[in-house]
Amino acid sequence: MTPHSPSPRSRRERPAKPALTRAGIVATAVELMRAEGLERVTMRRLAQELDTGPASLYVYVRNTAELHAAVLDELLGEVDLSPVRSAGDWRDRLARLLTSYVEVLFEHPALARSALVARPSGEHYLDLVEAVLALLAEGGAAPERAAWGLDLLLQYGTATAAEHSTRAESADAQRDREALTAVLDNSSPDRHPQITALGPDLIAGAGEARLAWGFQVLLSGIVTAPDPDTTPAAGTGADAGTGAGAGAGADKNSAPDTATDTTP
């Protein structure tokens, strides 16, 4: 029974206290999130789960944000990348890929929120980026266009997931919706004629269709909009880029990378 010699009956009925490693910490964090939600994945709670003090975690993880980023990357392993190498139109396959990404994040909106602030850089995230770029390239997007388009697409997916409220907050979310509905009902036709006219259309849910339409809009726009270089910052010229976007869009859509608008 001395601290040095293990007692005869300690034939590891329970792993007792496995050595701390970064991988082990992250794995436990993922488990904890699955069981209790990201809001419970705190340094203190996690340390408790690992039978140690919170200070010990700081040997392996810089801070809470980094921990959450690691958890996120782990989760991104679940994204279905198969559309990249499947048959069919690149737009549809890209939409399927991104929908899978959003579905994974939907399970943990708080994680999506953190992804919006601290850009991830894990292995699984890179696989996702690679996949999106491959499909954009297949669609003929020139490098810069693809890089910027990637940002737009992932940001849209991430933000959409982030907007979804966690179960815990759903009571508040419902209050939000009620408040907005009340405001819309009371909207004055004088001050807010457009809002009054649209009415309930403004909060028409149909989340799935909305998400799909958003991807369509982005894909059309990414292929169609004028070349990044020629787009002036808003607030400059009054007629710059006016109809050029969709005007030349039809042509450019056929061969986006051969567009001539690099020269204004």
Add this chain to the structure above:
Amino acid sequence: MTPHSPSPRSRRERPAKPALTRAGIVATAVELMRAEGLERVTMRRLAQELDTGPASLYVYVRNTAELHAAVLDELLGEVDLSPVRSAGDWRDRLARLLTSYVEVLFEHPALARSALVARPSGEHYLDLVEAVLALLAEGGAAPERAAWGLDLLLQYGTATAAEHSTRAESADAQRDREALTAVLDNSSPDRHPQITALGPDLIAGAGEARLAWGFQVLLSGIVTAPDPDTTPAAGTGADAGTGAGAGAGADKNSAPDTATDTTP
């Protein structure tokens, strides 16, 4: 000097303790945020500023989220709505309006973050929504298209602002960027050929131009993409909506409001 009779020299050199009102609380919260950042606008810190205990605030404000929402709406009063009634192409004016929105949020990214979760419903927010809808209507967008487009545009602006790190976090943000750069440098051409090929293009900053291009993409897409009703959820058909978006786009752009896609 008795508690009841005011002492002669108390000719309100300091307002002592103004009665609590919701408006007063929110005004103080805005001041506090301007002075110390949103992260300091906590119930406890705010109560201290108002010379009372945190419990007192709960008489006027449901919780911290609602407080932050009220602060946000106050801030949105600074958005420049003049592009709605100015001359020029509706796209450029809409871009200017949204750029102003983003500029206001850029000052307080944490507030943008909260806007992403709890959708605002204050007066100033409604004014902004009304303005965006008016410009979309001017561009000939049909009601449903306008409603969905509104969401896309505001979400893009909000998310872009939310991504910007607060001063306090800028050290972390820089580390993020360094980490990402390191990852890109080490990216293997085998596993991530697209990423390796694009290289530094992926993190090319030029925030202003990127934002402007994003608005262009969205506006092109909103006008151009197939009708919301006809957009199938991703993962369904393989050829649905393939080229229809930009294909019919050129026509639709000339007279978007006379488009016949209400009837499939």
Add this chain to the structure above:
DNA sequence: ACCTGAACACCGTTCAAGT
């Protein structure tokens, strides 16, 4: 009826002191 002191149940992060 209206307001609030004090308590409950938590946080992240650091650092001096241990092994």
Add this chain to the structure above:
DNA sequence: ACCTGAACACCGTTCAAGT
């Protein structure tokens, strides 16, 4: 050299008890 107990400096929210 590596690890961590204990402390510092905070949080949001509730509710019983006061005026």
